[in-house]
Amino acid sequence: MTAMTSTTRPLLNRRLAEFGTTIFAEMSALALRTGSINLGQGFPDTDGPEEVREAAVRALREGRGNQYPPGPGIPELRTAIAAHQERRYGLSYDPDTEVLVTAGATEAIAAALLALLEPGDEVIAFEPYYDSYAACIAMAGGTRVPVTLRPHVDEGGASFRLDLDELRAAVTDRTRLLLINTPHNPTGTVLTRAELAAIAELAVERDLLVVTDEVYEHLVFDDAEHLPLAGFPGMRERTVTIGSAGKSFSFTGWKVGWITAAPGLVAAARSAKQFLTYVSSGPFQYAVAEALALPDSYFTAFRADMLAKRDLLAAGLAEAGFGVFKPAGTYFITTDIRPLGERDGFAFCRALPERAGVVAIPNAVFYDHREAGAPFVRFAFCKQAEVLQEAVKRLKSLAG
Known part of the structure; x- marks a missing residue:
C-alpha cells in the first residue's frame, strides 16, 4: 500500500524546484x-602526477587523515595554499585565519554564498555560468542577476566578451555580491587586466563583496594571463578567492578545494561549511599539500x-x-x-x-x-x- 503524505505541498523545496537532475x-x-x-x-581520463598519488597512499598507510581532520583543513595544506598564493601572485595570507579547505570548489562556492547572502540579496554572475552557481544562490535565498558574455569575432578570432557598461547597469541598491569566474567555464574567456580593474573599481565604489572562482588558474593559453582579483586595489578585504586541486592536478574525485580571504570572510564561510561536510578528504589533503609545492x-x-x-x-x-x-x-x-x-x-x-x-x-x-x-x-x-x-x-x- 502506498504511503500518503499529509500535505499536497511538493516535497522538493521550491528554491530548488527549477533545477532537477543536472x-x-x-x-x-x-x-x-x-x-x-x-x-x-569536465574530468580528465588519466590521473595526475604519480608522486602526488603516492603521497596520498603514504598518508593512508601512515594513518594521517584517516580520522576527522581539523575543520579548517590540515595545517600542512593551509600553509601550502598560502605559500602558493604568495609564490604565484604575491598575495600574502595567514594560513590560520585566512585559508579554509573545502570539499572541492563546489562546496567553497556553496559555503561562501550561504554565509554571505540574506534572502532578497542580488548576486550578479556572468552567464553562461556553472550550474551550481544558480542552485547555491537559490539555496541562500538570493536573487541571481545575469550579465551575459556575448560572442564577438575580430582579427583575433571568435571569443566571448564582457560588456562593462552592462555590468555597471546591473548593480542596484540590492546588489550584495559579484560572482566572478575567470578563466571562465564554459566559454574559455580569461578576463583582462583592464576588465578586472574595472570590476574592482565598481566593487569598491558600490561596496560589493566578490566571490571569484579561479579553479582554472593554471590553464591559460596563448597571450592570456591569470590575474587574481584579490590583488587589485581595494579588493583584498572584500574578495573570496576559490581554488581547486581537481582542476590543477587532475584528481577531480578527491574533492579538495579552498578559500583564501580576509579573516572575517573566511570565518563566515567556515560557519556555513561546518554544517555542510564538516570535514572531508583527510589523506588527500596531505597529498595536495605536496602537489602545491611542485616546481613550475x-x-x-x-x-x-x-x-x-x-x-x-x-x-x-x-x-x-x-x-x-x-x-x-x-x-x-x-x-x-x-x-x-x-x-x-x-x-x-x-x-x-x-x-x-x-x-x-x-x-x-x-x-x-x-x-x-x-x-x-x-x-x-x-x-x-x-x-x-x-x-x-x-x-x-x-x-x-
Missing part, C-alpha cells in the same frame, strides 16, 4: 548507454599538454563544420552549431551520440536567457590525445 548526469548516462566518447563532463616545470608541462589537446580538438571541430570559439583558458571549447544548420543545442546534443558517437553539453543549460545560449555547445578536451583523435574522426561525419 545535464551532466543526463549526458554521461547517454554516453554509457550508447557507447559514445564522453566530451561532456609541472605547471608549464601541464599547460602545454592541454594546449596541444585544445588545438587538436579545435581544428577537428572546425573541419567538422562547427563555428569554434578557441578558449584562452579552461579545458572546454564552446562551438556554434548554426553553420551545421542546427539551432537547438539541447536537441543537437541528445541526437549527437546516435549521429556521431560523441557526447557534448548544450550551453543553454548555463543561461537564464536560454535563447542566448541555444546555438552553442561545449566540448571538453581534457582527454587522452587518441580519444580526441577518434572523437574528431567521428565528428567529421557531420560535415558529410
Whole structure:
C-alpha cells in the first residue's frame, strides 16, 4: 500500500524546484548507454602526477587523515595554499585565519554564498555560468542577476566578451555580491587586466563583496594571463578567492578545494561549511599539500599538454563544420552549431551520440536567457590525445 503524505505541498523545496537532475548526469548516462566518447563532463581520463598519488597512499598507510581532520583543513595544506598564493601572485595570507579547505570548489562556492547572502540579496554572475552557481544562490535565498558574455569575432578570432557598461547597469541598491569566474567555464574567456580593474573599481565604489572562482588558474593559453582579483586595489578585504586541486592536478574525485580571504570572510564561510561536510578528504589533503609545492616545470608541462589537446580538438571541430570559439583558458571549447544548420543545442546534443558517437553539453543549460545560449555547445578536451583523435574522426561525419 502506498504511503500518503499529509500535505499536497511538493516535497522538493521550491528554491530548488527549477533545477532537477543536472545535464551532466543526463549526458554521461547517454554516453554509457550508447557507447559514445564522453566530451561532456569536465574530468580528465588519466590521473595526475604519480608522486602526488603516492603521497596520498603514504598518508593512508601512515594513518594521517584517516580520522576527522581539523575543520579548517590540515595545517600542512593551509600553509601550502598560502605559500602558493604568495609564490604565484604575491598575495600574502595567514594560513590560520585566512585559508579554509573545502570539499572541492563546489562546496567553497556553496559555503561562501550561504554565509554571505540574506534572502532578497542580488548576486550578479556572468552567464553562461556553472550550474551550481544558480542552485547555491537559490539555496541562500538570493536573487541571481545575469550579465551575459556575448560572442564577438575580430582579427583575433571568435571569443566571448564582457560588456562593462552592462555590468555597471546591473548593480542596484540590492546588489550584495559579484560572482566572478575567470578563466571562465564554459566559454574559455580569461578576463583582462583592464576588465578586472574595472570590476574592482565598481566593487569598491558600490561596496560589493566578490566571490571569484579561479579553479582554472593554471590553464591559460596563448597571450592570456591569470590575474587574481584579490590583488587589485581595494579588493583584498572584500574578495573570496576559490581554488581547486581537481582542476590543477587532475584528481577531480578527491574533492579538495579552498578559500583564501580576509579573516572575517573566511570565518563566515567556515560557519556555513561546518554544517555542510564538516570535514572531508583527510589523506588527500596531505597529498595536495605536496602537489602545491611542485616546481613550475609541472605547471608549464601541464599547460602545454592541454594546449596541444585544445588545438587538436579545435581544428577537428572546425573541419567538422562547427563555428569554434578557441578558449584562452579552461579545458572546454564552446562551438556554434548554426553553420551545421542546427539551432537547438539541447536537441543537437541528445541526437549527437546516435549521429556521431560523441557526447557534448548544450550551453543553454548555463543561461537564464536560454535563447542566448541555444546555438552553442561545449566540448571538453581534457582527454587522452587518441580519444580526441577518434572523437574528431567521428565528428567529421557531420560535415558529410
